[in-house]
Amino acid sequence: MIITIDGPSGTGKSTVAREVAARLQFTFFDTGAMYRSFAWKIVHDGIDPANQEKVIDALSSFHFEISFDQERAYFVNDREVTEEIRTREISMIASQIATYPEVRNHMVKLQRKFGRSCHAVFEGRDMGTIVFPDADLKIFLTAKPTVRAERRYKELINKYPDNEPLAIHQIQEELNLRDKNDTTRSISPLKAAPDAIVIDTSDSTIDEVVEKIIRLKPKTQSRFSTMKFIYWLVYSLARGFFKLFYRLKIYGEKHIQKGAGLLIANHTSFYDPPILSISCNEEVHFLARESLFKVPLLGKLIRALNTHPVTRESADINALRQMIRLLSEDKKLIIFPEGARSKTGKLHHFKPGFSFIAKKTKATIYPAFIEGAYEAWPSNKKFPSLFGKVTCVFGSPILWEEFEHLPKDEIEKHVIERCMHAIEDLKLWLEKGAQGMPP
Numbered sequence: 001m002i003i004t005i006d007g008p009s010g011t012g013k014s015t016v017a018r019e020v021a022a023r024l025q026f027t028f029f030d031t032g033a034m035y036r037s038f039a040w041k042i043v044h045d046g047i048d049p050a051n052q053e054k055v056i057d058a059l060s061s062f063h064f065e066i067s068f069d070q071e072r073a074y075f076v077n078d079r080e081v082t083e084e085i086r087t088r089e090i091s092m093i094a095s096q097i098a099t100y101p102e103v104r105n106h107m108v109k110l111q112r113k114f115g116r117s118c119h120a121v122f123e124g125r126d127m128g129t130i131v132f133p134d135a136d137l138k139i140f141l142t143a144k145p146t147v148r149a150e151r152r153y154k155e156l157i158n159k160y161p162d163n164e165p166l167a168i169h170q171i172q173e174e175l176n177l178r179d180k181n182d183t184t185r186s187i188s189p190l191k192a193a194p195d196a197i198v199i200d201t202s203d204s205t206i207d208e209v210v211e212k213i214i215r216l217k218p219k220t221q222s223r224f225s226t227m228k229f230i231y232w233l234v235y236s237l238a239r240g241f242f243k244l245f246y247r248l249k250i251y252g253e254k255h256i257q258k259g260a261g262l263l264i265a266n267h268t269s270f271y272d273p274p275i276l277s278i279s280c281n282e283e284v285h286f287l288a289r290e291s292l293f294k295v296p297l298l299g300k301l302i303r304a305l306n307t308h309p310v311t312r313e314s315a316d317i318n319a320l321r322q323m324i325r326l327l328s329e330d331k332k333l334i335i336f337p338e339g340a341r342s343k344t345g346k347l348h349h350f351k352p353g354f355s356f357i358a359k360k361t362k363a364t365i366y367p368a369f370i371e372g373a374y375e376a377w378p379s380n381k382k383f384p385s386l387f388g389k390v391t392c393v394f395g396s397p398i399l400w401e402e403f404e405h406l407p408k409d410e411i412e413k414h415v416i417e418r419c420m421h422a423i424e425d426l427k428l429w430l431e432k433g434a435q436g437m438p439p
Contacts, residue, residue, distance in 0.1 A: 001026070001119045003217065004127035007141035008179050008190060009091075010148025012201045012209065016141065017123035019210045024121070024217065027068070029114055031124035031131075032094065034107050036085035037064055037076050039094040044076075049093045056102045064110060086159065088166075088174070095178050099185040104130075108188075113399050118254060125182055128193035136218055140192035141209070143202045148175055227283055230304045239278040245387055246376060250279045252368075252394035252438035260327040260363040261397070264354060266423055267336035268345045269373035271384065276334055276368060279392035284332045287319055306331075320357065327361040337419065345374040347427075350420055355412040362400040367419055369393050369426035393438050395426045 003026070005017040014030060021028035039049070041062055047054045067073040073082045084090070097103050104126075111131050115122065122131065128138035143151075149172040156166070166174075182190035192198055197216060201209050227235065242248040263284060265276050277284045283306055290309040293299035308326070310319045326333050335357070337350035358365055371391040377384035398418060403411045425439045 001137075001218075002115055002132050002135045003121045003137045003139070003213070004132050004135045004193075004196075005121060005123045005139045005141060005213075006125055006127050006129070006190070006192070006196070008125075008148070008182065009175055010151045011141040011143045012151065012206060013123050013141045015206055016201070016209050016213070017121045019206060020213050021121040023210065023214060024119070027114075027118045027120045028072075029066075029111070029120055029122045031107070031111050031122055031127065033074050033085060034064055034110060035094040035098050035103075036090050037074055037081055038062055038103065038107070039090045039097060040081050040085050041076050042093060042097065043090065049096050052100055055097055055100060059102065059106050062106075066114075088156075092174070092178070095181045099181060104188050113402075125190045126188035128196050129191060130188045133193070137213075137216060138193050138196035139213055139216075140196040140198045142198060142200050144200075145172065145175070147202045228304070231283055231306065234301075234305060235278055238274055242275065242278065242390060246372065246390040247388075248275070248279075249391045250393075251391070251434060253279070253281055255394045255396055255438070256280060256282070256332075256366055257364070257397065258330075260330045260361065261332045262327070262354065262358060262363050262365045263332055263334045263368060264337050264365060264419055264423075265334075265368040265370050265392075266342070266347050266427075267338045267340070268342045268370070269377045269379065270341075271373040271377045271390070272336065272341075272370055273334065275370055275373055275390060275392055279368070279394070280332065282332060284334050285326050286334055287322055320353070320360075323357050324361055327357070327363045332366075337416075341379040342374075343379055345378070347420065347423060350416045352412055352416065355415040355419075358400070358415050359403075359411050364400070365398040365415075365419060367395040367398060367422035367426060369395075369423050369430065371427070371430055391430060393426050393430060393434070395422050395438050398422060 003020065005013050005020070007013045014032075017030070018028045020026075038059075041058060042049055042055060045058060047058060049055060061077070063077050065075040067075065073080050074085065075081065108131050111122065111127075114120070115132060122135075124131070128135055128140070149168050152171050152175065153166070153168055156171075179190070199209060199212060239248070263276060263280060265272065273286065277286075285306040285308065287310050288302060288307045290311045292302060292307075293309050308322050310322060323333055323335075335354045337354045338348045339351040339353075342348050357363070369392075371393075372389050375385070376388040376390060402418065403414055406414055422439075429438055
């Protein structure tokens with residue numbers, strides 16, 4: 001779920017967004033920190049912010065990271081800039097460079113990348129209008145100009161007690177200038193989304209605003225409730241079976257977000273397809289040989305379970321078309337990139353087919369690692385062991401934005417390498433004790 005909180009400076013949106021995220025146990029993202037971090041880099045590199053060409057060139061060497069260990073920290077090219085980006089100078093430069101289309105496009109990609117990884121509250125100026133137009137809840141905060149100036153004055157006094165503070169009228173002039181820049185720019189101007197809920201914070205406390213937003217939060221709809229009855233029935237029975245006989249454990253389900261996605265995993269056992277599908281908390285789709293659909297009853301059952309036929313005569317082309325169609329319909333599709341079950345239980349090199357699909361559709365890739373399925377039912381045995389222990393862990397989504405800057409003829413190779421490393425990292429995470437959120 002994504003909640004956006006937009007508004008001009010001095011409306012309390014950062015404090016409100018941070019508190020809403022804490023109350024809901026969501027991740028809080030201060031998107032202004034991304035722009036300020038880039039503004040810091042511009043100043044650090046001695047670039048004139050008015051020189052649009054050089055500012056845009058600097059994007060290629062801008063690497064932004066957030067650390068969530070205890071206190072939130074921001075890093076630019078491995079250097080922490082958490083405190084340095086909070087000055088008035090940096091704020092004004094951030095507002096200036098945010099008017100450049102290339103800068104905004106770059107930041108939007110970063111923000112969407114973070115947003116696809118977890119339930120989050122995003123605070124900024126165009127979150128509900130441009131970055132996340134399909135957000136589950138959009139809030140736009142406003143306040144009287146005098147109230148905003150007073151709040152900004154108190155904030156500066158608290159943050160920089162040793163500095164000579166600006167007068168209230170000077171702060172008001174800065175806010176007016178920044179509002180003008182933000183509301184009149186041609187790219188992503190500051191404004192409330194048509195479906196945003198506007199809240200005036202002038203006469204309200206932070207707690208009152210937070211409470212109001214919490215009450216407005218839509219109830220999370222269980223993805224199980226959207227399943228077809230026959231799918232839900234078989235899904236529930238299979239999940240119960242694996243939990244009873246194989247003590248199935250699932251990690252990282254929160255990594256899986258709405259929309260099209262390729263679920264990829266290691267493949268060692270006949271059990272892998274059902275384990276992966278019942279570990280996902282929404283319907284998934286498969287491809288299978290057309291001959292299976294001709295078997296009485298089985299054909300109807302697997303069709304009801306979102307299995308799609310592929311003819312042997314044109315298997316490769318037909319399969320690619322089927323996969324592209326399903327992903328274009330925002331479906332989740334299971335693919336085992338190794339192409340066949342591993343006879344040793346070890347991860348084999350991936351076939352290029354899935355990377356072509358990823359390149360063609362730009363769908364999000366969800367890496368997964370299945371542990372214990374090989375011991376429960378390896379490919380060289382006709383029947384499975386009745387008892388065992390099986391684990392499925394989903395890793396952080398791999399987004400297309402990671403590869404689009406690469407030369408076109410190198411993208412598929414990098415997708416394969418990135419996905420193989422992701423699955424190997426999940427295996428290592430389990431071996432180290434499965435502490436915290438999967439990588």
